Amino acid sequence: MSAATRVHRRPTSAGAAKGSGSRGGASGLVPALRLTVRRCRFQVLAWVLPLWGLVMAVPSYVSVYPTIQLRGALVEGMRNNPGTRLLYGRLPLPGTIGQLAQWEIGSYLLVCTGLMTVLLTCRLLRADEDDGLVEAVRAAGVGRRVPFAAPVAVVLTVVTLLAAGVGGILHILTLTVAELTVGGAWAAAGTLAATGWAFTALTAAACQLARDGSAARALALMTLGVSFGLRVAADETTASWLRWLTPLGWRDIIRPYSENRAWPLLVCTGVSLAVLAGATALERHREYLGGYLPDLSATRRRWRVRSHAGLLARLTVRSTATWTVSIAALSALFGTMSGTITDLLAPGSRTAAYVGMMTAGDPVVQFMSLLTVFTVLMVSIAVVQRVTGLVADERAGLTEVEAAAGVSRTRLLLTRACAALIEGAGLLAVSGAVLAAFTAAQVTQDRAVERALVFTVTQLPGVATTVGLALALVGGAPRRVPLVWAVVAWSAFAQFLGGLVELPGWAIDLSVIGHHLDVTGPANWKPLAVQAAVGAAGAVIGLVAHRRRDLVAW
Incomplete structure (x- = not known):
């Protein structure tokens, strides 16, 4: 038994153990990436294309709210309304088209991106392990890090492409909508990317903590819900520092179409990478088909099933x-x-x-x-x-x-x-x-x-x-x-x-x-x-x- 196998204590086949010991930890990464992309291409398109279509609806604000003066009372009402604050957060002043778009449409984008990363990461990372695909891949001789690295890399790339498309669409819309700016477009895209990377990292960590794919998905979705709750708490209380603790609150720190702050974007990206590094460390010391949290799927109670x-x-x-x-x-x-x-x-x-x-x-x-x-x-x-x-x-x-x-x-x-x-x-x-x-x-x-x-x-x-x-x-x-x-x-x-x-x-x-x-x-x-x-x-x-x-x- 190789040293790597002893550390991980994974009950893989002899071929997998031999492949892990004799080849590099990242060997076979490129074919694994191609296979992962081929398997999830339809799911990715089903998510990305509608979200890009959502961004294309930004010019519709102009027909309803043509000038800042005409939308002044509306902006004030939205800021003071507890219902809209709960759903979207606080609308920035003075309420330009860009600010309205990143406040309303941006909220949908952030939540949908978080949901997309949760479902994709759980499907490709932990459900494949439950189905035995990871063991088959390891038995084929790929490196021991590939079953974790390939799915995570694909999801991170999908988030990057989604954010790049959003930034490109908003950039093009600056030609027809005067209140949109190039800086705001790419600040919004950067915010979306950092948020998606963060939820990918958090979901990857949940996949290591839980003992199966369904439990990992539930834990990751709970994390998404807690993030939303923290964002609401930051908006409704004086504890504005809570925004740093939730990826859904980072938008209000970066402030696209208002200040377009670059340094918070760099900090948030660093936090995402740090969480991903922690998930990687958890994966390296987790047993195959195991998890760090206690197993709640079994019970001592007798099932009366007929x-x-x-x-x-x-x-x-x-x-x-x-x-x-x-x-x-x-x-x-x-x-x-x-x-x-x-x-x-x-x-x-x-x-x-x-x-x-x-x-x-x-x-x-x-x-x-x-x-x-x-x-x-x-x-x-x-x-x-x-x-x-x-x-x-x-x-x-x-x-x-x-x-x-x-x-x-x-x-x-x-x-x-x-x-x-x-x-x-x-x-x-x-x-x-x-x-x-x-x-x-x-x-x-x-x-x-x-x-x-x-x-x-x-x-x-x-x-x-x-x-x-x-x-x-x-x-x-x-x-x-x-x-x-x-x-x-x-x-x-x-x-x-x-x-x-x-x-x-x-x-x-x-x-x-x-x-x-x-x-x-x-x-x-x-x-x-x-x-x-x-x-x-x-x-x-x-x-x-x-x-x-x-x-x-x-």
């Missing part, structure tokens, strides 16, 4: 509870904001005109439509994860074990589909009820409470569409399952920014979220019926394809 559905329910109860708490908390937060936000959407205000480009109706309808898009988006993410878990089970060999135990493929797919639909309906009910309850304490005019509930729960056909599309890919094209995330990302883009970038109506209608009934006027059932039909067709296609294809033959 069917495949019972087993699935028992295995998913913890993640379902996590999603329920998260969505309920978000709905409660939005409900408490309803009283102040609706004031900003008063008829005739420029804010109402701006929001009217994203959604139609009176202020209450506009407000509830936008809020329910957020919550239903989270529900869609939850159900997609539930359905696509079938692919992970198949890769891990669990599907073959279940089939050998007498569980038919039809039951496997239908049980997972029913579980996703039940979970989606339950999460929608919880979200709608909590949003309605907290809205009732803030605003009651225009039947706001009823709309909070109805706008949420009547989007179940859209959630069913997402489930159907995911089932079709799981059954017929497991390698293309990430495409369902592109559908979810497009839906969010179309609902939030379709009006701003002047997408045609039919393109916005392709969204799987945002279609709901109202409590007044005639009910428009056609979009919901189409969504239900698409979901059912996807489920049938997935079932037929799953029964006909070979297991793990892709």
Whole structure:
């Protein structure tokens, strides 16, 4: 046994041990990088292209807020409104187009970039180890550092390309928008890059602390939530130093389009590299398939499971509870904001005109439509994860074990589909009820409470569409399952920014979220019926394809 193997105590094969001892620690890095890029190229495009499209919507501010003088009252209202401060932070003065863009669109970019790095890093770094791919790569003779270095390098490069594209787009927009500056464009890009690098490093550390991929993902997402909470605390208290502790607060230190400060950007980049160095040190001394945190996945309690559905329910109860708490908390937060936000959407205000480009109706309808898009988006993410878990089970060999135990493929797919639909309906009910309850304490005019509930729960056909599309890919094209995330990302883009970038109506209608009934006027059932039909067709296609294809033959 080589010295490297003794230090790491990794139960790899003899070939892996021989490769580690006889070849350099970074040997085989280039082929590993190529393989990693090839495996994640579709996921990367599904994230990067919509985010670049989001930046292209910056000129839309000019049509709604043409001059600083006209937007003065709006800027002051946004700064004093607790709801907008919570979502986006404090709007810098005097409120130029660049400042508005980095305050609102920049907030979306930072959070989405953090989410992208968490999901990509966990998938490429820890889930591959759980699936046995890392052991196979080590057995092929690559260096012992490559399984960690290649995924991290790819994610860091993706963040860099995303930030470079954002900076380039904003740079080009300076030709048509007078209030945008070249310095502000690249300060915003640098802020995005440093934030993405930081979350990549934090996620890499979480992958070493946790004992499996799902636990690492949960820990990394918790880190993202804590970062958001620290940013809010820094904005709402006198402890402004808290911004240094959260990557989501670094933007307010660098101040793009205001001061464009370079030295904080260098410090934040250094912090990201230091965290990454710590994650590297943790990886070097971690046992293969192990972690530093205690294992909470096992229990001494006896499981009373009598069917495949019972087993699935028992295995998913913890993640379902996590999603329920998260969505309920978000709905409660939005409900408490309803009283102040609706004031900003008063008829005739420029804010109402701006929001009217994203959604139609009176202020209450506009407000509830936008809020329910957020919550239903989270529900869609939850159900997609539930359905696509079938692919992970198949890769891990669990599907073959279940089939050998007498569980038919039809039951496997239908049980997972029913579980996703039940979970989606339950999460929608919880979200709608909590949003309605907290809205009732803030605003009651225009039947706001009823709309909070109805706008949420009547989007179940859209959630069913997402489930159907995911089932079709799981059954017929497991390698293309990430495409369902592109559908979810497009839906969010179309609902939030379709009006701003002047997408045609039919393109916005392709969204799987945002279609709901109202409590007044005639009910428009056609979009919901189409969504239900698409979901059912996807489920049938997935079932037929799953029964006909070979297991793990892709």
